[in-house]
Amino acid sequence: MKVKRQWKGLNFLVSLFLLFLFLPVFGDEPAGDKKEIEAAIEGLSQKLGTEVQKIQGLEKIAVVKFANLGRDAMDMKVGEIVAELLGERLKSVLPNIKLVEREKIDAVLEEMKLSLLGITEGENAKAVGNLLEAQAIVTGSVNEIADEFVIVLRLIEVSSGKVLLALKTNVKRSGMVALSDEMVVKRTRVDSLYRSILAPGWGQFYNRQPYKAYIVIGLEAVAVGGAIWSYFLMEDRYDKYKNATNTEDAQKYYDRAEKYRVMTNAFIYSAIGVWALNVIDAVVSGKSEKTLKVKTKKEGVRVGATIGPDGSPSLSLEWGF
Incomplete structure (x- = not known):
């Protein structure tokens, strides 16, 4: 034998x-300066919030993905990142204004075949806004210039298609690369293959x-x-x-x-x-x-400690893949 x-x-x-x-499956923290991006989004949200509060009868707005003008912007999903961060900030800047849920926005854009391009025309904004039952649309574009991304924001009135506000800011590419690495989940068959082999x-x-x-x-x-x-x-x-x-x-x-x-x-x-x-x-x-x-x-x-409503501590264990 x-x-x-x-x-x-x-x-x-x-x-x-x-x-x-x-x-264990540990992920490294992305490199790059993200503070500039956060400051730029904060500045846009504050200016936008000030303008929105001047509009009477405005109850619901939709923050739609920004159009990616450029291969790198599209590959890094910069427009989606800007819209996501801006929407999160507006929740605190405009607590009395309802924001349309991201899932509903994505479903409408997919239905109208705008999921890849985003909204670039007033007529599209009117159509999307009506389907989302929103009075205003926040959208824009992200363009690549040298080592920077130029973010252009537009607040569009749904009923008329008129641009009520236009803002522009520049952010460094390195910071956006860091955010993309953190917020965009990349999956490939090759990665699936070597994981299943291991x-x-x-x-x-x-x-x-x-x-x-x-x-x-x-x-x-x-x-x-x-x-x-x-x-x-x-x-x-x-x-x-x-x-x-x-x-x-x-x-x-x-x-x-x-x-x-x-x-x-x-x-x-x-x-x-x-x-x-x-x-x-x-x-x-x-x-x-x-x-x-x-x-x-x-x-x-990840191991964490939390305090419950009654003041009692508890431990949590999480595993991420």
Whole structure:
């Protein structure tokens, strides 16, 4: 019996599985100066808030994604970032004005085939505003000039399509690159592939298919656990076979050891098969895309303390993929 060689294969499989269980996923803080961007957005929101408060009867506005004028602006989703940050600031600057939800805005833009271009004409603003039941639209454009991005903001009255306010500010490219790295989630099939190779289920988590990930992890755990269980039973019977005092007992223990050896191999092959299917599924199901996500915390393992309404402390543990 090739016990030693079999043990090496099993040990390698178990080591990879344990690596997955205890593998932390830490994200680095993006580099670059973001304070200038935040100050620029704050300045735009304050000026915009002052103008909006002068408009009588204004109850609801929509902050629509800014048009990305340039390849880098489009690739970094600068227009989406500006709209997201501006919308968040306006919630505090204009507490009495209702802002249309981001999901509803995106749905309308997609329906009107404006999700990639944004609103660049007054007629588009009127149509979008009417569908969103908003009295005014906040939109604009982001253009690339040398090492800066030029942000142009427009406040458009929906009923007339008239531009009520136009603002412009310049921000450094480095700061916007940092914000893009922080707020835009980039997913590729290649990343899904290497994650699934490193650990079963990781590629599925990356593809935002947690139910598949749990199935893969469960099957892999059963296969690895079964391999370990049958291996030690095989070792036990093999030791009894070597120490048997008569031929009948020796044959009995040898047959049982052989049975468990076959089971061990079956579990190992099953684990390898699950691993392979996990890789194939991760690649087939994976997509190359970029989505905007406001991220306020680092990815990875996070432990935090919070104080409840009754003053009692509690601990929280979070895991990010």
